[in-house]
Amino acid sequence: MRAEPSVLHLDMDAFYASVEQASKPSLRGRPVVVGGTGLRGVVATASYEARRFGVRSAMPVAQARRLCPNAAYLHPRFSLYRQVSSTVMELLQELSPLVEPLSLDEAFVDLAAGPLGAGGSPPGALVCRRVGRDIRAAIRESTGLAASVGLAGSKMLAKIASERAKPDGLLLLEPGTEREFLAPLPVRVLPGVGPATEAALRRAGVTTAGEAVTAGHAELVRLLGQAHGSALHDLARGLDDRPVVAERDAKSVSVEDTFAEDLTDRARVRWEVDRLAGRCVERLRAAGRSGRTVVLKVRSHDFTTVTRSETLRGPTDDPAVVREAAARLLAGVDTITGVRLLGVGVSGLADFTQEDLFAQSGWGGGARAAAEDAPAEHGVAPAPAGGDATWRPPETAAVRRWLPGIDVTHPEYGPGWVQGSGVGRVTVRFETPISGPGRVRTFAVEDPALVVAEPPPLPGASTAGGPASAAGG
Missing domain, CATH: 1.10.150 (DNA polymerase; domain 1)
Incomplete structure (x- = not known):
């Protein structure tokens, strides 16, 4: 462990919810819950206003609604979260080249590896404290968001310190005080x-x-x-010699969905697996990666979870290969009692693909071309040719699904966001991050003038992409 508190851990406070409050003036100071908005959704992040009612991460949204019925329940907007995260990570990179992102809202920084340690001597406690104060101020100025900072001689202690500093605080552990600091804490805080x-x-x-x-x-x-x-x-005893590592390779890429009602139609289950496989490959390609092992996750109505995997001859990022492997895995799973959740993942990641991908599956060139040419509008992936997935969603199900929190625009009223929808109507509040609280208007769900839009960036936030992983802190 270092003799100086030069390991900094930064954690953005209630990140997703705080971004939503900064982006939507009418929600500032109000309880906000971000996560799945359906009956079986799970809370990703709750604002501190919502936490006062007992709402917390990983709680079922149905339970959160009972505890805090007046909160705004919003669908996550990861493109905006990545923009804000990019701004934060760029500020951290100015402190040191050794920045280890843990998620969109959390990172370690080795201050001794940056300009503060360029003279050959590590920065002392006073200098580290000043850096912690300055970076919190810079983040607030650039994004309008609060961050908590922990400073210590090791990664473990810095992370524990930042947790103890929440919300919107800074805690530095002076060298020699680590054992005293740790002693009364629950053993659960230890990695x-x-x-x-x-x-x-x-x-x-x-x-x-x-x-x-x-x-x-x-x-x-x-x-x-x-x-x-x-x-x-x-x-x-506070002993932790793990270094801050600038590059952290993801071990897998996966997507999963929980359904509002148990799926009992086998064709519908197959169709959903195909769709998830397509989304998984989109994420894989966005990260510039390929993978060798396809993983299927099936959770039944009684929460029994089955996981199956298949390892291919080489890494792939081809949607046809991943869909076919997932379909083979599904064939060995009994879904007759009902499916609550499905997931498709790819592990064994690499940064290349092999040429003979279609030797790994039963797909021929014609099937491949048909799959690649088929539309995947609104994230709905095509089913494999010759497969048994004959179920299709109603034509308008994906096209006009107005999830609460998503961004829209109207030629007369400008940019806004969906407050809610139902009974053929959608309610929109028209406001931007730099406006005051906006007016609310209601439209028919099929109104052609109302269209989905990209999230407006927060003032000062970068438009570049951030780290690939995500967490809502």
Whole structure:
């Protein structure tokens, strides 16, 4: 562990919800929940106003609505989140070339590797504190958003410090105070301590980091095994020598959907798997990657989850190959009792593809051409030729789906966002990030003058893309 607090951890506060509040003047100071907006949706991020009612990340949206019925429940807009993230990451890059993004809203920075350490001596606590204050001010000026910062001699301690600094704060751990800081904290804050490990430690009377140190190395090894017990003993004493790494390779790319009603029609299930496979490949190609292993995830009505995978002869980014592999995997899964969730992923990532991709599947050139020429409007992927996916959605289902929170524009009223829709009507509030709260107007859902638009950038936010991963902090 370093003798100076030169590892900085930055975490944007309630990121997705805060971006929505900055983008929509009428929501500032109000509870906002971002996530799935259907009956089975899950909360991605809740604003601090919503958290006061007990709403938290990963909570079912139905439960959140009961706790906070007056919140604005919005569909996520990842293109805008990536724009804002890009602005934040560019500011961090000015501090050091060693910036390790963990998600769109979170990153480590090695201050000793930047200009502050150019003289050969690492920056001291006073300098690091000033940098922490300055970067928070720069982010607020550039995006209007709040960020919390932790500074310490290791990545683990810096991350814990930023969590303790929330919301909108800064916490620096002075060298020599780490053990005292950690001792009263729940053992769950230590990396690698999940529910099972926490339960095993609790049964032995170990509930805090200080108690883990007191238990000693031998007892932790007895409880958890050699590798896990030794690592936990070090972490409980604040020892963490992991470096800040500028490049963090994603291990997989995946997409999944939870359905409002259980799917029992086998053709519909197959069609949805084809659609998800197409979306997965879109993300794969956007990241400039290919993958060798196709993974299918099926969750039944009773929450039983089945995962199947197939490894191809070489990496691919071809939608036909991924769809065909996912279909083969689905053929071995019983879906007769109803499907609640489907997911398709690709792992074993590489930055190249092989030429003989179609030797890996049963597809011929004609099927490939048909799939590539077929339209995929609104993210709806075509079903493979010759397959059994004969189910198709109603023609207007994807075309005029007005999700709350999405951006629209109207030739007379200008840019706005959808507040809600139903019974053939859609309600829109017309405002921009730099306007005051806007007027609300209602239209027929098929009104041709109302069209989906790109999100307006926040003042000062970059329009470049950000890191590939996402989290809503």
